[in-house]
Amino acid sequence: MRGDDRLTRGRGRYTADLRVDGCLEAAFVRSPVPHADLLGVDTTTARTLPGVAAILTADDLTDVGDVPTMFGTDDSPPWRPLATDRVRHEGEAVAVVIADDRYRAEDAAAAVRLDLHRRPGHAAPGRADRLYPDHDDLALEKEFGPPVADTTWQEAHVVIDSRYRQQLLAPTSLEARAILVEPGSPLTVHCSHQFPHGLRTGIAGALGLAEDDVRVIVPDAGGAFGSKSPTYPEYLAVVAAARDLGRPVRWVEDRTEALTASSRGRGQDQHVRIAADVDGRILAIDLQVDADIGAHPLGAALPGQTALAASEAYAVPEVHATVRSWFTTTAPTYAYRGAGRPEAAYAVERAVDELAAELGLDPAELRRRNLVRDFPYDTPTGRRYDSGDYAACLDRCLELLEPDRWRGERERPTGVGIACYVERSGGEPGILEEYGSVTVEPAGFTGRVGTSSTGQPHRTVFAQLVADRLGVPADVVDLVEGDTGEVPEGHGTFASRSTQMGGAALAGAADALIDEARLQAAARWGLSSGDVAWDKGVLRAGTRELPVAELAPLHAEHRFTSPPAFPYGSYGVVVEVDPDLGAVTLLRLVAVDDYGTVLDHTATHGQTLGSIAQGLGQVLTEGVVLDDEGATVMPDGLLDYLLPTAAEMPRDLRVDETAVPAPDNPLGVKGAGEAGCIGVPPAVVNAVADAIRPLGGDPSRLRMPLTPSVVWEAMQP
Amino acid sequence: MKPAPFEYATPTTLDEAVALLGTPGARVIAGGQSLLQDLRWRRTSASLLVDIARIEELRGVHDDGDRVRIGARVRHVDLERGAVGGPLGRLLAATARWIAHPPVRSRGTMVGSLCVAHPSSEWCGLAAGLDATVELVSVRRRREVTVADFLRDSFTPAAGPDELATALLVPVLPEGTRVGVVESRRTHASYAHVAAVAALLPDGGSRLGLAGAAPTGVRAHAAEAALARGDDPGAAAAQLDADPREHPHAPIPYTRHVAGVLVRRALQEAS
Numbered sequence: 001m002r003g004d005d006r007l008t009r010g011r012g013r014y015t016a017d018l019r020v021d022g023c024l025e026a027a028f029v030r031s032p033v034p035h036a037d038l039l040g041v042d043t044t045t046a047r048t049l050p051g052v053a054a055i056l057t058a059d060d061l062t063d064v065g066d067v068p069t070m071f072g073t074d075d076s077p078p079w080r081p082l083a084t085d086r087v088r089h090e091g092e093a094v095a096v097v098i099a100d101d102r103y104r105a106e107d108a109a110a111a112v113r114l115d116l117h118r119r120p121g122h123a124a125p126g127r128a129d130r131l132y133p134d135h136d137d138l139a140l141e142k143e144f145g146p147p148v149a150d151t152t153w154q155e156a157h158v159v160i161d162s163r164y165r166q167q168l169l170a171p172t173s174l175e176a177r178a179i180l181v182e183p184g185s186p187l188t189v190h191c192s193h194q195f196p197h198g199l200r201t202g203i204a205g206a207l208g209l210a211e212d213d214v215r216v217i218v219p220d221a222g223g224a225f226g227s228k229s230p231t232y233p234e235y236l237a238v239v240a241a242a243r244d245l246g247r248p249v250r251w252v253e254d255r256t257e258a259l260t261a262s263s264r265g266r267g268q269d270q271h272v273r274i275a276a277d278v279d280g281r282i283l284a285i286d287l288q289v290d291a292d293i294g295a296h297p298l299g300a301a302l303p304g305q306t307a308l309a310a311s312e313a314y315a316v317p318e319v320h321a322t323v324r325s326w327f328t329t330t331a332p333t334y335a336y337r338g339a340g341r342p343e344a345a346y347a348v349e350r351a352v353d354e355l356a357a358e359l360g361l362d363p364a365e366l367r368r369r370n371l372v373r374d375f376p377y378d379t380p381t382g383r384r385y386d387s388g389d390y391a392a393c394l395d396r397c398l399e400l401l402e403p404d405r406w407r408g409e410r411e412r413p414t415g416v417g418i419a420c421y422v423e424r425s426g427g428e429p430g431i432l433e434e435y436g437s438v439t440v441e442p443a444g445f446t447g448r449v450g451t452s453s454t455g456q457p458h459r460t461v462f463a464q465l466v467a468d469r470l471g472v473p474a475d476v477v478d479l480v481e482g483d484t485g486e487v488p489e490g491h492g493t494f495a496s497r498s499t500q501m502g503g504a505a506l507a508g509a510a511d512a513l514i515d516e517a518r519l520q521a522a523a524r525w526g527l528s529s530g531d532v533a534w535d536k537g538v539l540r541a542g543t544r545e546l547p548v549a550e551l552a553p554l555h556a557e558h559r560f561t562s563p564p565a566f567p568y569g570s571y572g573v574v575v576e577v578d579p580d581l582g583a584v585t586l587l588r589l590v591a592v593d594d595y596g597t598v599l600d601h602t603a604t605h606g607q608t609l610g611s612i613a614q615g616l617g618q619v620l621t622e623g624v625v626l627d628d629e630g631a632t633v634m635p636d637g638l639l640d641y642l643l644p645t646a647a648e649m650p651r652d653l654r655v656d657e658t659a660v661p662a663p664d665n666p667l668g669v670k671g672a673g674e675a676g677c678i679g680v681p682p683a684v685v686n687a688v689a690d691a692i693r694p695l696g697g698d699p700s701r702l703r704m705p706l707t708p709s710v711v712w713e714a715m716q717p
Numbered sequence: 718m719k720p721a722p723f724e725y726a727t728p729t730t731l732d733e734a735v736a737l738l739g740t741p742g743a744r745v746i747a748g749g750q751s752l753l754q755d756l757r758w759r760r761t762s763a764s765l766l767v768d769i770a771r772i773e774e775l776r777g778v779h780d781d782g783d784r785v786r787i788g789a790r791v792r793h794v795d796l797e798r799g800a801v802g803g804p805l806g807r808l809l810a811a812t813a814r815w816i817a818h819p820p821v822r823s824r825g826t827m828v829g830s831l832c833v834a835h836p837s838s839e840w841c842g843l844a845a846g847l848d849a850t851v852e853l854v855s856v857r858r859r860r861e862v863t864v865a866d867f868l869r870d871s872f873t874p875a876a877g878p879d880e881l882a883t884a885l886l887v888p889v890l891p892e893g894t895r896v897g898v899v900e901s902r903r904t905h906a907s908y909a910h911v912a913a914v915a916a917l918l919p920d921g922g923s924r925l926g927l928a929g930a931a932p933t934g935v936r937a938h939a940a941e942a943a944l945a946r947g948d949d950p951g952a953a954a955a956q957l958d959a960d961p962r963e964h965p966h967a968p969i970p971y972t973r974h975v976a977g978v979l980v981r982r983a984l985q986e987a988s
């Protein structure tokens with residue numbers, strides 16, 4: 001049985017399941033409107049209601065520091081845990097009610113009166129009327145790569161000029177945000193989080209505590225998809241409440257809050273231009289991104305990920321990208337599975353398909369002519385692709401897709417679409433390092449690592465990895481992560497980094513442990529360590545042998561650092577379009593990904609399937625619906641924001657992997673967490689474009705999500 | 718979110734239930750599949766929930782030859798599994814399969830759906846199309862209201878706060894009636910965008926019901942007439958029967974168009 005089976009069997013223990021004596025529950029009072037002056041907060045009645053222990057507003061948090069931004073700007077406007085004189089997005093927290101249970105907390109929250117004076121809101125990226133008095137609405141502007149020469153555009157045989165929209169997505173993990181804070185020394189924070197050490201830093205910084213005075217423990221976490229790495233304002237408010245009351249306080253976010261107040265993903269208006277010669281060789285790509293980053297600069301710099309990825313899989317001499325991040329009166333836009341790369345792949349792969357159509361070239365052949373073939377490859381916008389055989393991956397995809405099988409007479413309009421992508425895994429400078437240690441215990445070994453599972457099978461994969469390294473059975477290896485009291489350093493789980501960075505750190509620690517054990521045994525025996533061999537947990541020299549347990553306590557650490565890795569893949573999709581309704585049905589979906597060397601195929605397969613489902617969500621059904629001012633128009637929650645379910649997965653689903661090892665990783669490993677949500681959206685839209693083009697449809701009117709009405713309208717003359 | 722406080726009662730007789738509904742702020746709870754969401758989101762409140770799950774009189778279906786009486790406790794799944802016989806039963810079973818997903822169908826009730834009056838409710842479309850009648854009981858009186866009168870507007874059924882809907886009375890479809898139901902929706906578990914229900918009667922007449930095409934379920938009179946004349950019932954449904962509201966994922970012209978397409982497809986399925 002795999003070590004993580006209990007999660008799929010419903011035996012996980014999440015923050016909401018923790019039993020802590022005397023624990024109080026929090027409910028937030030939130031802004032009902034996207035933008036307003038906050039003239040007053042009246043808690044008089046609410047305070048008298050049964051069970052209420054405290055109600056905190058901004059005035060109670062003056063000694064708490066600002067909310068730290070994750071990918072902010074150099075000059076981010078201050079972000080307070082509870083709004084002071086203005087609310088800038090629907091759902092912004094204004095007050096927190098602490099009561100003896102959640103029901104009563106919500107009763108009191110409903111009795112808090114807000115005095116709001118509305119201001120106009122603006123949901124779309126672009127200049128408005130200054131969301132912050134001292135800051136421009138343009139939060140950040142950045143350029144990547146040298147501008148494309150005018151002559152390139154002028155002399156090109158063809159120039160594609162397209163605009164796309166990346167709709168806002170809600171990173172809907174099964175478990176939304178959750179935190180339980182126990183006051184004391186250290187302050188103990190249980191939180192469904194991807195980056196416990198980052199949360200420790202964030203809380204310690206805001207509360208004026210030393211890092212050692214804060215311990216963050218991540219219980220089982222029910223998914224995250226990138227959205228659970230920040231120190232959210234709500235967390236600081238709950239910490240302050242626990243501190244002030246001297247009692248444990250828990251906040252469990254519900255789905256309504258998650259859909260209106262929590263961070264969102266994507267959110268870009270894109271303008272792509274591609275120049276090519278008569279043979280379809282791509283001469284230049286220019287990508288301009290206008291991102292709606294929401295009301296706080298939590299992820300203001302994240303669209304830079306899209307710019308950095310603007311070459312995608314192609315060896316293109318001139319690539320230039322600009323990013324403008326705009327404040328909008330919406331909840332902050334932040335990382336969501338893929339974080340910038342799905343956006344880039346969509347823009348480039350849609351435009352490349354338009355180029356193929358324009359030139360009358362087979363889209364696969366066009367791509368093949370432009371793929372990067374020599375590694376390492378430096379892209380004009382600043383990436384160094386490490387390794388790969390992009391063409392082999394595309395060929396395997398076509399083999400499984402059988403594009404020709406779907407041509408010819410068919411009952412309904414049918415289309416075939418492909419997309420290639422290049423992903424970046426491991427992280428960026430600053431988090432491209434990870435801590436691992438292995439300790440000999442009387443009964444076995446304990447690995448400690450700075451990653452933090454949010455449902456991924458780390459226990460299975462990492463225990464096996466350490467066991468293989470040591471030559472011992474996996475069931476004598478225990479794994480500890482997600483606890484800053486147990487693991488001294490760490491950078492968490494996101495950016496598809498856990499096995500690449502954490503696995504390599506553990507492998508290094510296991511190797512160091514073997515070296516250390518040989519040294520100590522050699523010292524005992526008066527030999528040099530070269531004379532001592534490690535044999536499945538036993539040290540041997542000639543006839544002498546010593547089980548490593550007898551050297552306990554023995555401990556070795558390793559800090560692994562490396563450049564990022566670049567997984568890649570090719571996706572293929574066959575769709576059928578209902579000619580009267582516009583509904584899209586997937587007849588086949590092919591995913592061929594290269595994650596470098598794979599340690600555990602069950603784990604990567606699961607990641608591929610999950611990310612495919614999320615890719616299908618973005619392309620077909622999901623999308624946060626806002627009015628022009630930024631208020632959500634999703635009155636029925638998940639009945640309006642439609643997630644794909646098992647029933648939406650295509651029956652004919654063909655998943656395969658190629659495996660070109662990562663040169664900068666001792667295990668050869670690249671990240672595997674985000675593939676499908678990068679490859680699926682452009683492949684599906686390309687397939688729908690292919691299906692409607694012969695009918696006189698206009699692919700430029702296709703936008704995500706491809707609801708039946710969108711496709712139907714694109715088919716109308 | 719969590720609901721505001723309420724009391725909860727489980728009467729075992731109709732009289733008891735109706736008496737309890739005299740309490741100001743009292744609400745009926747049947748399957749709870751719509752009411753609990755509304756309470757949780759605090760967009761409605763109740764001082765007292767009167768649970769009808771134990772009332773014997775509200776159980777089961779009864780066919781008197783003219784009308785089939787479907788009691789307030791009859792769930793979607795009961796109809797899906799064939800609680801009613803004949804062509805009407807086939808239509809009910811086929812329609813039930815389009816509603817939500819199995820866990821919702823095993824709790825939600827048909828009469829409860831009528832009392833919600835959701836614009837996309839399959840049952841409302843079917844009940845309107847077949848000219849069904851709602852039976853309402855209060856301490857004051859017992860009355861019957863046609864579905865056309867009952868479904869005044871989205872989410873506003875014509876039931877007083879003290880009235881219990883005891884049953885839906887659906888005219889029996891004669892032997893030889895052929896039935897069809899089709900729907901457009903965005904995921905397998907989502908509400909319908911539009912649903913069309915068709916019954917082709919042995920005498921050549923037809924009954925057509927639409928959900929999602931207007932503020933409430935409607936009978937597609939114009940499409941029925943067009944069919945009788947030999948005209949395109951789809952065009953009539955789109956232009957005359959449909960009266961859609963704007964939806965973020967479905968502009969009005971598209972919804973009209975879909976209503977027409979689905980009426981044609983439902984008829985095709987029936988023929």
Ligand SMILES: Cc1cc2nc3c(=O)[nH]c(=O)nc-3n(C[C@H](O)[C@H](O)[C@H](O)COP(=O)(O)OP(=O)(O)OC[C@H]3O[C@@H](n4cnc5c(N)ncnc54)[C@H](O)[C@@H]3O)c2cc1C
Nearest residue numbers: 745747748749750751752817825826829830832838882908
């Ligand atoms: C995920 C999900 C998906 C869904 N999808 C669909 C769908 O595709 N199509 C669809 O039609 N429905 C759908 N529903 C709604 C579902 O069918 C409900 O069960 C139904 O609308 C209401 O029936 P109920 O028995 O659950 O009523 P309840 O929720 O118990 O009550 C609903 C309302 O009707 C009143 N009421 C109920 N019974 C009576 C009565 N006998 N007399 C007087 N008043 C009464 C209640 O007071 C309340 O105001 C969905 C629900 C969910 C949760």
